[in-house]
Amino acid sequence: MDAPLAIDVSGLNKHFGNRHVVKNLALQVREGEIFGFLGPNGSGKTTSIRLLCGLLTPDNGQGMCLGLDVIKDSARIKPQVGYMTQRFSLWDDLSIEENLDFVARMFGVTDRRQTVTHTLEELGLTSRRRQLAGALSGGWKQRLALASCLLHRPKLLLLDEPTAGVDPKARRDFWEEIHRLSASGVTVLVSTHYMDEAERCHRLAYISYGQLLASGTAEEVVSSLHLNTWEISGHKLHGLAGKLRQLPGIEMVASFGATLHVSGRNAELLQDILERTLAGSGLHMRPIPPSLEDAFIHLMQDDQDQYGSPPGNSPPPRRSCEGGGNRLDSRLRGNDGRYGE
Numbered sequence: 401m402d403a404p405l406a407i408d409v410s411g412l413n414k415h416f417g418n419r420h421v422v423k424n425l426a427l428q429v430r431e432g433e434i435f436g437f438l439g440p441n442g443s444g445k446t447t448s449i450r451l452l453c454g455l456l457t458p459d460n461g462q463g464m465c466l467g468l469d470v471i472k473d474s475a476r477i478k479p480q481v482g483y484m485t486q487r488f489s490l491w492d493d494l495s496i497e498e499n500l501d502f503v504a505r506m507f508g509v510t511d512r513r514q515t516v517t518h519t520l521e522e523l524g525l526t527s528r529r530r531q532l533a534g535a536l537s538g539g540w541k542q543r544l545a546l547a548s549c550l551l552h553r554p555k556l557l558l559l560d561e562p563t564a565g566v567d568p569k570a571r572r573d574f575w576e577e578i579h580r581l582s583a584s585g586v587t588v589l590v591s592t593h594y595m596d597e598a599e600r601c602h603r604l605a606y607i608s609y610g611q612l613l614a615s616g617t618a619e620e621v622v623s624s625l626h627l628n629t630w631e632i633s634g635h636k637l638h639g640l641a642g643k644l645r646q647l648p649g650i651e652m653v654a655s656f657g658a659t660l661h662v663s664g665r666n667a668e669l670l671q672d673i674l675e676r677t678l679a680g681s682g683l684h685m686r687p688i689p690p691s692l693e694d695a696f697i698h699l700m701q702d703d704q705d706q707y708g709s710p711p712g713n714s715p716p717p718r719r720s721c722e723g724g725g726n727r728l729d730s731r732l733r734g735n736d737g738r739y740g741e
């Protein structure tokens with residue numbers, strides 16, 4: 401039997417001035433689940449997270465979080481939620497232990513000393529407990545931030561891009577921790593730009609311009625897009641991507657290592673156009689099942705950094721993107737590699 405729902409909201413809307421930032425958000429997250437929240441910068445992830453934990457009040461909408469009404473009971477939801485903000489927000493000039501002690505006081509944790517000691521142990525921070533937070537590397541800072549969210553034993557963790565800028569080893573360790581928490585019954589909603597992290601979630605949602613475009617398990621998200629994908633390999637791939645993007649039936653072209661992935665929804669048209677284009681070129685093509693990464697690159701084609709989006713948030717013209725790394729937003733940068741933030 402499915403676990404009960406920790407989050408069950410629908411029709412949530414939020415405007416900032418005349419900017420409609422969250423549009424009819426409907427989200428269901430099960431107890432103990434790790435739910436991934438993906439989408440470009442400015443698409444409304446942080447705002448949605450703040451609506452769920454009661455830090456922001458939606459303009460309208462309804463739903464429950466931890467069995468409590470998100471609108472009427474926000475004051476009772478907050479103490480049961482651990483919210484890790486997108487930016488490190490603890491005190492640089494306090495040690496790890498002092499930070500945790502201070503946060504435990506703020507939360508009114510009764511067995512404070514014991515809880516801090518236990519949390520230090522649990523997160524492998526004991527040997528570093530006297531180090532100043534400001535002197536820690538990104539990975540240890542994030543671990544400290546996670547520890548501080550756990551002191552009051554929350555039932556729901558909201559982690560807003562917790563591993564941005566953290567090295568791969570520390571990211572892997574961090575995810576082990578998230579899975580450990582999930583296994584102990586804590587529900588985790590986590591926003592991320594990393595594809596490998598998306599794949600570690602039980603279920604996912606992709607948000608763009610405040611609107612949920614896809615959600616479900618990785619397999620459900622992939623199959624809901626009805627993509628057909630071909631892998632093209634061989635020498636002289638250079639320049640091919642640009643040419644393919646101009647052709648009908650080809651909706652997505654992306655480099656994956658030494659190959660290209662080419663996708664489209666019209667299977668016959670796609671195959672026909674590829675066969676004709678590659679005839680006599682010496683290049684090979686073979687059908688492959690679309691991956692989650694193919695699906696997200698496809699979804700992102702209409703996206704760019706959305707912080708600068710005009711009031712009304714009309715999507716920009718369709719655009720292709722190319723890239724082989726696993727950081728989703730690397731594909732959203734302009735030619736100069738800059739974000740619009």
Ligand SMILES: Nc1ncnc2c1ncn2[C@@H]1O[C@H](COP(=O)(O)OP(=O)(O)O)[C@@H](O)[C@H]1O
Nearest residue numbers: 416421440441442443444445446447448706707
């Ligand atoms: N407090 C605020 N006041 C006005 N606009 C805001 C505020 N917070 C966020 N926004 C705008 O709302 C949009 C969504 O932002 P955000 O939820 O932070 O997106 P994400 O977390 O996906 O990057 C952006 O256009 C952002 O500029």
Ligand SMILES: [Mg+2]
Nearest residue numbers: 445446486560
């Ligand atoms: Mg954000």
